[in-house]
Amino acid sequence: MPLTRDEAWAHLCSWTETDALRKHARAVEIVMRAAAIRYGAGEADVERFGLAGMLHDADYEKWPEEHPKRTVAWLREMGEPELAHAVSAHYTKWGVPYNSTLDKALLACDELTGFVIACARVRPDGLATLGADSVVKKLKNKGFAAKVDREEVAAGAGLLGIPLEQHITFVIEALRPHAGELF
Numbered sequence: 001m002p003l004t005r006d007e008a009w010a011h012l013c014s015w016t017e018t019d020a021l022r023k024h025a026r027a028v029e030i031v032m033r034a035a036a037i038r039y040g041a042g043e044a045d046v047e048r049f050g051l052a053g054m055l056h057d058a059d060y061e062k063w064p065e066e067h068p069k070r071t072v073a074w075l076r077e078m079g080e081p082e083l084a085h086a087v088s089a090h091y092t093k094w095g096v097p098y099n100s101t102l103d104k105a106l107l108a109c110d111e112l113t114g115f116v117i118a119c120a121r122v123r124p125d126g127l128a129t130l131g132a133d134s135v136v137k138k139l140k141n142k143g144f145a146a147k148v149d150r151e152e153v154a155a156g157a158g159l160l161g162i163p164l165e166q167h168i169t170f171v172i173e174a175l176r177p178h179a180g181e182l183f
Contacts, residue, residue, distance in 0.1 A: 003078050008051050011074065012058045021061055024114055027175060027182050028053035028106075031113045034174035035105040039160055045102070052086045052106050092155050108156030108167060111148055116171050117182065118145040127179045132168040 016022055032053030036045040059070035068087050075084035082102060089096035090106045098104045119138050120127045138144045139153065157167040175182065 002047075003051060003075075003080050003083070005047065005051065005054075007078075008054055012054060015058050015070075016061045018061060021057060023182055024117070025054045025057060027117055027178075028056060028110055028113050030178050030182075031109045031171050031174045032105060034170070035109055038170055039101055039105055041101050041105075048083065049102060049105060051080075052083050052102060053109065055083065056087050056090050056106060056110060092152060098159055104156070104159040107152065108160050109171065110156075111152040112156060112168065112171050113175070115139070115145055115148045115153060116168065116175060118148070120175075120179070121183070126183055127172060127176045130172055132165045132172065135168045135172070136165060 012025055013022065016025065029050045030053070032049040033046050035041075036049035037043065041049060055071055055075065056068065057071075058074075060067045063070055068090070072084045072088045075081075075087060082100065085096070085099065086102045086106045088094065089098055089103045090110050092107065096103075098107065115138070116127075116130070116135060119135050120130050123130060123134075139150055142150075154164060157164040160167065
């Protein structure tokens with residue numbers, strides 16, 4: 001039986017105690033659900049894409065030196081090899097091949113979602129009027145959200161074969177209706 005969202009959320013919460021990382025998981029879940037439709041996977045894959053987004057950093061808080069190995073192993077035990085592969089590939093420097101739209105979308109949405117949230121946090125109106133131009137400007141400022149790997153942001157859009165500004169706009173629009181939940 002496929003992994004359910006409730007099971008995934010319970011597992012995430014058992015490994016992730018901080019509100020900040022849980023909100024990141026939720027934000028990436030939201031964007032990945034939209035990505036399933038936007039980037040060609042379709043309605044049938046919305047749940048699977050959302051689960052990958054939710055769980056991609058599940059082991060990071062407790063076992064950062066092992067990330068993402070514990071999550072990948074757990075997903076395999078749960079009978080979810082596609083999700084396990086996507087999670088194992090969500091950082092280009094790990095050298096895991098991108099075999100599916102799911103793999104590419106998770107890479108493209110993870111770092112950028114975190115960066116868009118950081119951009120929104122410094123604006124008085126948050127996501128309400130945030131545009132891709134503002135995000136691109138902040139990406140050029142290496143001191144802003146310095147932990148976000150700009151190469152990963154660019155690589156993700158490149159793997160999807162779309163201009164970075166277009167992908168940024170997509171991420172903002174996916175997050176905007178959920179601003180109250182994420183901030």
